[in-house]
Amino acid sequence: MRGAPGLYSREIQARLTCVSSHANAIDFAPLRVSVVGDLIADHYLVTEPRSLSREAPVMVLRWQSEHYQAGGAANVARNVRALGCATRLHGAVGRDARGRELIELLEGFRVDCLGVESVPSWTTPTKTRIVAAEPRRSLQQVLRVDREPAVAADAEVRARIRERLVSLAGAIDALVVSDYDYGMVDADLGALCGDLAAKGVTVVLDPRSSIQGFKGLTAMTPNIGELAQFTGRRAEDLVELRDVADAAHELLARSPMRWLLVTRGNKGMALFGEDCPAHGVVVEASGTGNITDVTGAGDTAATVFALALAAKLDAPLAMQLANAASGVVVMEQGTAVCTTEQLRSALPTSPPPVRVA
């Protein structure tokens, strides 16, 4: 997917060589990281096709196994752990079987869940995916059933979570905020995030529903659909870089922050803000083109960008790392994560950032 070698200026080539030879120096493990946001239980029912039903025009599947995976902010925490950092997760689960499964899973990854509230009479957001596998064939998703809380967790629960975060200033290097529209990420959290960023914490929001109250952050990482939504545009109108740049500058003006990283699916990423030219710094998508499953790529992008900025790398290089890591996870089945080793090996062949004049 990488452009021809002659496509890049000498400066960029030199930088790329430099990045490649330093790939082994990448080590985020010393960073202290917290994650806050909406936790999701990704529940998989693995089945095998059996027959057509005689009761209704549907397939009958035979249950084989079931398991849980970490979704939403829980997947961001898992991404942080995969890069070797100590991480504490802040958020809520319902006091139900899915909530317990999720906490057990996260503790298995050694994510510190002391900041996760178990809320009585609240439902852990759960996505149950029924997947079917024929012998020697890859898994096929057949159906998804979502179990969702009707409202956000109580205001007192959210206030307690914010109180814990306030006490973290000075004790953490980075905070990743992961919004999946289940109510944890609101304007009050936005104000707190601005304060933490002002105190020197690298605060990165991966937004979904609203950015109200979020000002003065280190960065946000919307995808094209989210950028369109926050700027009153249609995603179809944000295909050309020129239009993405217009929308990005509007968002930067409305919600000042140091960098805006727009993730563009198979078009890679575009970076705007501090020290970036008006049309941004862009990077092509990374990887071999054998895309298996893009689930969780946005979580990986936000995580790696946040850790790289917290490690004081240049924002364009942080983008290159985030893009390389996302390229690793889209080539794996399910909600995958990128380890330090995988990132180190992906980096030398990952596309370099290009400043668009």
Ligand SMILES: Nc1ncnc2c1ncn2[C@@H]1O[C@H](COP(=O)(O)OP(=O)(O)OP(=O)(O)O)[C@@H](O)[C@H]1O
């Ligand atoms: N089809 C693809 N081919 C190559 N890279 C991809 C592809 N889809 C996503 N990526 C990589 O993953 C990054 C994030 O993907 P995307 O822009 O789809 O975010 P997202 O919509 O937030 O993802 P998610 O569904 O995980 O929330 C992209 O910027 C790119 O680096």
Ligand SMILES: [Mg+2]
């Ligand atoms: Mg996303």
